[in-house]
Amino acid sequence: MAAQTPNVSGHWIGGERVAGGEGRIDVVDPATGEVVAAVPAGTPADVDRAVTAAQAAFRDWSRVDVAERAAVVTRISEGLKARGAEIAAAVTSEMGSPIGFSTAVQAGLPVHTSAGVASLAGSFPWTEEIGNSLVVREPVGVVGAITPWNYPLHQIVAKVAPALLAGCTVVLKPSEVAPLSAQILAEVAADAGLPAGAFNIVHGEGPVVGEAIAAHPGVDMVSFTGSTRAGKRVSVVASDTVKRVALELGGKSANVVLDDADLAKAVKVGLGNAWINGGQTCTAWTRMLVPAARHDEIVEMVVAAAGRYTVGDPREDTTRIGPMSSAAQQERVNGYIERGAADGASVAFSGEVVDGPGAYVRPTVFAGVAPDAVIAQEEIFGPVLSVIPYADEEQAVAIANSTVYGLAGAVFGEPDHALAVARRLRTGQVDVNGGAFNPMAPFGGYKQSGNGRELGRYGLEEFLEVKSIQR
Incomplete structure (x- = not known):
């Protein structure tokens, strides 16, 4: 029997579903025009609640040994693989990828990406000696992730997996067009042992939820994938708090x-x-x-x-x-x-x-x-x-x-x-x-295609601060 589209009923904040307000956004199957689900139309208040949960979780998650963080990310990869048929069916229903492509790429690529990130933990230079300095790499903090509809789960995992391995916590706004696989990831992450609040989802529209994330003083970094037009807006909004911004934008290859x-x-x-x-x-x-x-x-x-x-x-x-x-x-x-x-x-x-x-x-x-x-x-x-x-x-x-x-x-x-x-x-x-x-190779653009890099070691480095300790 074909996998069923998941029933999305709310945000995911502090390790549990949160209903949100009365506003709802329909998820429409583009092949039929039928509504297949609905998600809350999030508000700045929802973002604030998610950021508060992420800040609280960061205090402990950032101190967890990197080997255990890698083990959690590995279990997330395994959980995504186990639910691959469900993920593929969800992506096909929400944004129309042919089922063969959804199975191989939309569901399959996040499994490989997250496993590859986890494999970096043992060899990554978390510390190094430069003369009389000890150089340490530490998590940047709370990451706001804003992702598009075309590769909905892959684009999420490309941010969330390295952010979690780095010791960061995450507030995600998935695309309101294709939000279904994000809920599956939240469930998989909880089953993998990720602490409540380390990964949060606030559904909604970019001008409301996306801007609230980019502007929030409790968000230390924004990682955005989407159009160049929207990426420019994220940069402007984020500049008031001088937070780090990573952009993966358009192309004309x-x-x-x-x-x-x-x-x-x-x-x-x-x-x-x-x-x-x-x-x-x-x-x-x-x-x-x-x-x-x-x-x-x-x-x-x-x-x-x-x-x-x-x-x-x-x-x-x-x-x-x-x-x-x-x-x-x-x-x-x-x-x-x-x-x-x-x-x-x-x-x-x-x-x-x-x-x-x-x-x-x-x-x-x-x-x-x-x-x-x-x-x-x-x-x-x-x-x-x-x-x-x-x-x-x-x-x-x-x-x-x-x-x-x-x-x-x-x-x-x-x-x-x-x-x-x-x-x-x-x-x-x-x-x-x-x-x-x-x-595992670095992915990102020149010019108005953005800045920063995702995937592999380069993607992990995006979520780390560098501190020099002189001795």
């Missing part, structure tokens, strides 16, 4: 296909990374940069590959692209598709349309896109690929670096050649010839 690339691989892997999670991925390679002389040939290959992307019910195993996360996101993506055509880009491929309800869009490939076109500069967050021709390698690098973003990217070509080009891209991570995602 380029896939540079060099003239010596394996074109079949570049197209197959490139399109897959452009349309991963329906294109609702901050690292999506949404710009495919190709040699001008081979533009038409490559577009034909892209169109053939695009035709194999089935669009439909995300609960069907054969579906590769489900609905957008919401009707609002559907409208946004369709607006960009209309803008691309109106601005003169050629629509090389327009995919299936799904009859009936649901926030579906047609996967679209634009050819002959100008580097400065709106669809080549702005983050669309949907299954839309722009194929951009370049005259030579210098222009390819210039185009790749021409947006305000710098989160991810790719290069395909002869290995040494591709590596040399990868080094020239102003972006936080680059895959060469389809290099696999590494959950």
Whole structure:
């Protein structure tokens, strides 16, 4: 029998569910338009209560031996694995990821990420000697975590697991669009032996709950993942208390296909990374940069590959692209598709349309896109690929670096050649010839894609203060 969507009834504060006020936010299945759950519309008072609980828990949790903190994080990883089917079903119901992707990535990646963080405890340099100084790394304090809807549990765990290992306590605001898996994490963490108050959840909207977290004087750090626009606001609000802010924001990543690339691989892997999670991925390679002389040939290959992307019910195993996360996101993506055509880009491929309800869009490939076109500069967050021709390698690098973003990217070509080009891209991570995602490598962006790093050792360091003791 299929796993059931969890019944979310309240915030999670001080180790227990809290009903909150009368306001409620519906959680809508984007494939059907049906309400599948509801969460409280949190208030600044709810945030204050959660911060108070986190401050109280911090006094003891920060003093727990790091080996025991690692053991708790390990048990959290094991608990998430045990509830993987439930998590996958929840994510599919709340934001529309196809069930195969939800099982492998939405539910699977947080298991690996949390286990990897826990494994760092024994080898991490918690203390070191520099001359007559003892340098110690200590938890930053209470962490406010604000996370998005596109990878709802992964983005939470990427913050919560290292924060807990560091000895911090957490107040989380998950996306109100996709809040269901956060409640599962709270239950798993409690079962893993995490003390009450070390992890708290306040549901609600960004302008209310998110801003209350960012502004709260009892929050020592804010870790935010979301749009660049919202990240700028978090920075402004947090500046009044001079708290640490880590931002993982938008992207407009380029896939540079060099003239010596394996074109079949570049197209197959490139399109897959452009349309991963329906294109609702901050690292999506949404710009495919190709040699001008081979533009038409490559577009034909892209169109053939695009035709194999089935669009439909995300609960069907054969579906590769489900609905957008919401009707609002559907409208946004369709607006960009209309803008691309109106601005003169050629629509090389327009995919299936799904009859009936649901926030579906047609996967679209634009050819002959100008580097400065709106669809080549702005983050669309949907299954839309722009194929951009370049005259030579210098222009390819210039185009790749021409947006305000710098989160991810790719290069395909002869290995040494591709590596040399990868080094020239102003972006936080680059895959060469389809290099696999590494959950222990640092993840984060340049420019308006944010600051700080998540995952692995670098992600752990974000939640630590550094103290020098001279002797």
